[in-house]
Amino acid sequence: MSERGTNPARRPDGAAFLIAAGLATFGAVMIWNASSIPDRGGYSGVGAAAMPKFVGIVLLVLAALTAVSGVRGAGLPVPRQQPAPILWIIAGMLSIIFLVHPLGYTLASGILFACTAFAFGKRNLALTLPVGLVCSFLVYAVFDQILKLNLPAGIPETLVFGS
Amino acid sequence: MSTFDFLLQGLGTAMQPMILMYALIGVLLGTAVGVLPGIGPALTVALLLPVTYGLDPAGSIIMFAGIYYGGMYGGSTTSILLNTPGESASIVTALEGNKMARAGRGGPALATAAIGSFVAGLLATLALAFLAPHIVKLALVFGPREYFALMVLAFVTVSAAFGESTLKGMTSLFVGLGLAVVGIDGLTGQARMSFGVPQLLDGVEVTTLAVAMFALGEALFVAAKPAGDDDKVQEVRGSVKMTAQDWRRSWPAWLRGTAIGFPIGAMPAGGADIASFLSYGTEKRMSKYPQEFGHGAIEGVAGPEAANNAAAAGTLVPLLTLGLPTTATAAIMLAGFQQFGLQPGPLLFVTAPQLVWGLIASLLIANVMLLVLNLPLIRLWVKLLSIPRHWLYAGILLFATLGTIGVNPSPVELGMLLIFGIMGYLMRLYGYPIAPVVVGLILGPMAEAQLRRALAIAQGDIMTLVSTPLSATLLVIAALAFLVPMLLRWRGRGRVLSQFGTDED
Numbered sequence: 001m002s003e004r005g006t007n008p009a010r011r012p013d014g015a016a017f018l019i020a021a022g023l024a025t026f027g028a029v030m031i032w033n034a035s036s037i038p039d040r041g042g043y044s045g046v047g048a049a050a051m052p053k054f055v056g057i058v059l060l061v062l063a064a065l066t067a068v069s070g071v072r073g074a075g076l077p078v079p080r081q082q083p084a085p086i087l088w089i090i091a092g093m094l095s096i097i098f099l100v101h102p103l104g105y106t107l108a109s110g111i112l113f114a115c116t117a118f119a120f121g122k123r124n125l126a127l128t129l130p131v132g133l134v135c136s137f138l139v140y141a142v143f144d145q146i147l148k149l150n151l152p153a154g155i156p157e158t159l160v161f162g163s
Numbered sequence: 164m165s166t167f168d169f170l171l172q173g174l175g176t177a178m179q180p181m182i183l184m185y186a187l188i189g190v191l192l193g194t195a196v197g198v199l200p201g202i203g204p205a206l207t208v209a210l211l212l213p214v215t216y217g218l219d220p221a222g223s224i225i226m227f228a229g230i231y232y233g234g235m236y237g238g239s240t241t242s243i244l245l246n247t248p249g250e251s252a253s254i255v256t257a258l259e260g261n262k263m264a265r266a267g268r269g270g271p272a273l274a275t276a277a278i279g280s281f282v283a284g285l286l287a288t289l290a291l292a293f294l295a296p297h298i299v300k301l302a303l304v305f306g307p308r309e310y311f312a313l314m315v316l317a318f319v320t321v322s323a324a325f326g327e328s329t330l331k332g333m334t335s336l337f338v339g340l341g342l343a344v345v346g347i348d349g350l351t352g353q354a355r356m357s358f359g360v361p362q363l364l365d366g367v368e369v370t371t372l373a374v375a376m377f378a379l380g381e382a383l384f385v386a387a388k389p390a391g392d393d394d395k396v397q398e399v400r401g402s403v404k405m406t407a408q409d410w411r412r413s414w415p416a417w418l419r420g421t422a423i424g425f426p427i428g429a430m431p432a433g434g435a436d437i438a439s440f441l442s443y444g445t446e447k448r449m450s451k452y453p454q455e456f457g458h459g460a461i462e463g464v465a466g467p468e469a470a471n472n473a474a475a476a477g478t479l480v481p482l483l484t485l486g487l488p489t490t491a492t493a494a495i496m497l498a499g500f501q502q503f504g505l506q507p508g509p510l511l512f513v514t515a516p517q518l519v520w521g522l523i524a525s526l527l528i529a530n531v532m533l534l535v536l537n538l539p540l541i542r543l544w545v546k547l548l549s550i551p552r553h554w555l556y557a558g559i560l561l562f563a564t565l566g567t568i569g570v571n572p573s574p575v576e577l578g579m580l581l582i583f584g585i586m587g588y589l590m591r592l593y594g595y596p597i598a599p600v601v602v603g604l605i606l607g608p609m610a611e612a613q614l615r616r617a618l619a620i621a622q623g624d625i626m627t628l629v630s631t632p633l634s635a636t637l638l639v640i641a642a643l644a645f646l647v648p649m650l651l652r653w654r655g656r657g658r659v660l661s662q663f664g665t666d667e668d
Contacts, residue, residue, distance in 0.1 A: 015593060023334065030341055033356050045623030048353040051611045052344045055337055062334045069330065078592055085386035086588070089560070090581065093379070096564050097577040105568060112564060113557045119386045120553035128557070135561060148217050149569035 015078065016070025020063040027059030085119035092116050104154015105144075109136035166293050173520030177528055182222055186525050189226035190532050193233020198241050198547045201385060202559060204234030205492040205601070206377035212370045212499055213566035220503035221518045225525040227496050228479070232284060232526065234492075235435065235472045236533045239276035240544055243269060243464070254436065255443040259456065259463030266459050271405045275413045275461055276468040277537040278405075283421040283469035284530040287476035290425055291483075292523050295512070298484040302509040307617035308628050310485075312637035314610040317431040317481075317489055319641045322599035329649050331595045339603020342367045349612055362575040369498040369605050371567055373491070375580045376597050378563035380587020382556045387588070413465040416446055420469030427470075428477020431489045435474035442470035476526070483507050483519060486609075491598040494605045 034052035092115030099108040113132025114125055122128055140157060143149040153161070176182060196207045208227045215223040243260035256276065263272040305313075322332035345356040346366025357363035405413065423445060424438040446466040447456050456463055481487040486508035488494035500507050505515060512519055537544070567580050590597060614628075621627030629635040 019334075019593065023338075026338070026341055030344065030356065033358075037353055037355060046615055046618055048348040048351045048355060050615075051607075052341075052355055055340045055344060058333075058337050059341060062330065062337060065330055066334065080389055081387040081592070082389060083387070086383055089379075089383055089386060090585070092560065093564075093577075093581045093584070096568070097574050097581065100568060100572055100577070109561055109564065109568075113561050116382065116386075116557040116560045117553040119382075120556050122551075122553035128553075131554075132557065132561070135558070139561065139565060143214065143565065143569065147214060149214060149565075151565075151569055152572055 013070040016066050020067035020070065022063075023059050023066060024063035027056045027063060030056030030059065088115050088119035092119075100152050102154070104157050105140050105151040106133060106137045106156050107154055109139070166296055169296075169516065169520045170292050170524060172517075173522075173524030174527075176221070176517055176521030177225070177524040181219070182225060182521065182525060183528070185219075185222035185226040186229050186529050187532060189229020190233040190236075190529050190536060192226075193230035193235075194237040194533065194536055194544060195233075195547060196230070197234040197237020197239075198544050199550075199555065200241055200245065200548075201381050201556075203238075203377070203492070204231045205373060205490075205495055206381075206563075207234070208492060208495045208499060209370045209373035209377065210562050210566055212495070212502060213570045215499075216502065216570075220505065221521055223503070224496070224499060224505075224518070225522055225529075227499050228522060228526055229529045231475055231492055231496070232472070232529050233533055233536075235284075235475045236277065236280050236537050237544065238471075239280070239464070239468050240273060240537075240541065241548065243272045243276065244545060245548060255439045255467040256464055258443070259460050262457070262459035263461065263464065268459060271409050271461065272459075272464050273541055274405050274538065275409060275465045277534060277541075279413060279417040279420065279465045279469040280472040280537075281530055281534040282417045283424060283473040284476060284533070285527065286418075286421050287425045287428075287473035288523065288526045288530065291429075291476050291480055291526075292520075294429070294480060295484050295519075295523075298480060299509040299512050302485055305485075305509075305633075306631075307613040307620065308631065308634045309637070311610060311613040311617055311628065312634040312641070313431065313485065313487055314606050314613065316637050316641040316644070317487055317606060318599075318603070318610070319644045320431050321489065321602045322596070323645050323648065328594075329645070329652065331593075332599055335590065335595050335597070335599035336603045339600035340607040342372065342600070343604045343607030343611075349608060350615055360575060362571075362573050367579065367604060368571075368576070369495060369601065370570075371576060371579055372583050372604055373495055373601050374563050374566060375583030376587030376590070376600065377491075378559055379580065379584025380591055380597070382560055383584065383588035384591045385552070385556065409461055412452075412461050416442075416462040416465035417469040419445060419449070420466040421473040423466075424470035424473030425477040428474030428489075429480040430477075431481055431487060435471035435478075435490070438470040438474035438477075439467035442466040479526075483511065483522075484509060486511075488602060488605065491601045494598075494602050497605060 030052045034049040034056060037047075037049040037052070092112035095111040095115065096108050099111065110129060110133035113135060114128040117128040117132070118125065137156065140151055141161075144151040144153075144157075145161060151157075177186070192207060192211075193204060196202045196204060207230050211223075211227070211230075215226070239256050239260065242254070242257035243264050245261075260272045260276065263269060318336055322336035323329045343366075345363055347354055347357075347364055354364055420438075420442045423442045424435070427438040427441070428435065443463055443466060446460075446462040447453065450456065450460060450462050452460060452462075478488075478490050478493045481489055482493045482497060484507075486497065486506060488497045497507060505511060505518070564577070564580065567576055587597060590600075617627055618625070621630075629638060
């Protein structure tokens with residue numbers, strides 16, 4: 001972790017407000033959801049709704065404190081971020097989420113592999129995609145066929161191992 | 164039967180060829196992930212959990228413990244040769260170890276780290292074996308209120324006592340507690356926070372959260388960093404032999420490190436990184452060669468490395484005897500036990516003595532394996548550091564998604580993986596600790612159940628929580644652990660605490 005900035009002219013910290021808003025939303029949703037839970041305490045006096053209500057209230061308090069710390073000034077200086085690699089990795093994850101069932105494990109996972117390598121600066125998809133496909137196919141062979149993990153099969157898997 | 168008999172019996176279990184295999188796989192994987200920067204033992208155990216559904220419970224748990232121990236060994240290699248700690252408990256090792264490597268004394272630095280880890284691991288595992296039965300006896304008188312007080316203490320030490328800010332630690336913890344509420348309430352069967360989505364009724368899986376935050380979050384964080392400033396790997400020149408003087412200076416440091424590390428790990432007082440920081444401070448104060456500190460003092464490698472291994476063994480004390488995880492890795496190991504229908508705690512020593520003592524005995528054997536793996540074969544492990552980052556992280560994400568796809572390939576579960584991954588990235592970016600989320604998620608439902616049970620026994624009288632001396636004391640300690648660091652930070656003394664910032668283990 002880098003050194004805390006000792007900037008005398010402290011500006012309000014925008015990120016802190018966004019974090020506070022996120023926490024407040026989470027807390028409010030918890031309280032709202034808890035209010036619809038029938039809470040019969042029984043012997044203990046606390047039922048199923050007590051914990052979500054408590055956590056929700058604390059989250060609201062933490063949101064308020066985070067907002068206050070944001071007003072008081074910027075916290076740690078956040079290093080500049082490159083957005084492109086993040087988008088590539090998210091794209092790879094989306095390929096897993098939406099393609100793993102229609103295309104099968106090998107193809108979806110190979111795409112994730114290539115996208116991640118791209119994000120880390122290996123741009124040559126003609127190399128990374130085949131490597132990724134071979135790796136995921138081997139993983140499928142070992143984990144689905146030998147270790148009995150149930151991985152979704154697509155065309156390449158059914159061609160090799162049958163259905 | 165005495166502890167000694169149990170331990171002998173455990174050795175019998177541990178010497179079975181299959182169990183030895185599991186232990187070997189565990190220490191190999193552990194050393195590898197310890198050496199590789201960016202992935203630690205917590206993530207590795209989380210990745211392996213789904214894969215081990217069909218395997219032998221005892222073997223799998225022994226493998227997980229091997230990974231934990233191996234990670235502590237391997238982390239020192241990266242610290243010494245790369246100046247980037249392989250896992251958070253080795254941050255201090257980098258201070259002196261890398262200086263030694265730059266001065267051409269990388270060999271002795273690696274040797275003192277490996278032998279120190281061995282000595283500490285051996286002593287601390289024996290301490291675990293002899294201490295555990297006593298704590299089990301004590302734990303049998305624990306009721307729900309004592310367990311609740313213990314968990315509150317664990318929450319506070321994991322989130323608020325150390326690190327950069329109480330606010331950020333508490334925020335992480337309560338996000339974890341909030342996620343823990345999702346799903347069916349264990350006591351009433353009431354669905355909470357599931358919004359009619361059937362997949363959410365099962366709650367948030369610890370493995371999904373851990374894999375997302377540690378693997379995906381870390382990958383995003385490293386990928387988004389501006390390119391440039393990578394540290395160069397120092398070559399190991401010469402032999403790894405230590406001179407007579409190295410031995411003379413290392414011995415006391417190893418023993419002191421063990422004496423500091425084990426209690427810190429055993430109490431719910433945070434993980435191995437805190438132990439290694441304290442050990443470094445002690446060595447610096449007690450050394451006969453204080454002028455060498457900052458330029459490669461061997462004590463500064465020997466002490467902290469011994470301390471972090473001893474602490475790793477120490478964390479197994481509350482985990483096995485009370486079912487109380489105090490680090491992220493221990494939390495995920497707890498999930499591993501639960502996956503096989505085993506609940507760590509005093510009863511485990513009665514219902515599955517074979518497994519518990521087999522595990523403890525395996526740790527002794529794993530220690531010997533690790534010494535062999537880390538001293539003569541050190542050059543092989545160093546080669547791992549030359550894997551290019553793009554292949555490394557592509558492989559990590561391939562395995563990170565494998566577990567979730569294998570167990571529950573629903574778009575909801577995979578979507579959670581992505582969302583928590585992005586959350587983990589943002590938390591890293593803005594300095595929020597990760598471990599409290601994981602510990603909150605796994606301990607939250609347990610703490611809630613104990614609280615409601617305690618209140619039910621007392622017919623809703625809240626004073627029951629402080630009505631025994633033990634529970635009252637534990638809650639007072641928790642309150643102190645919360646308030647004292649806040650006062651320190653408020654009076655501008657927070658620098659020391661922020662150095663203890665827990666990242667992962």
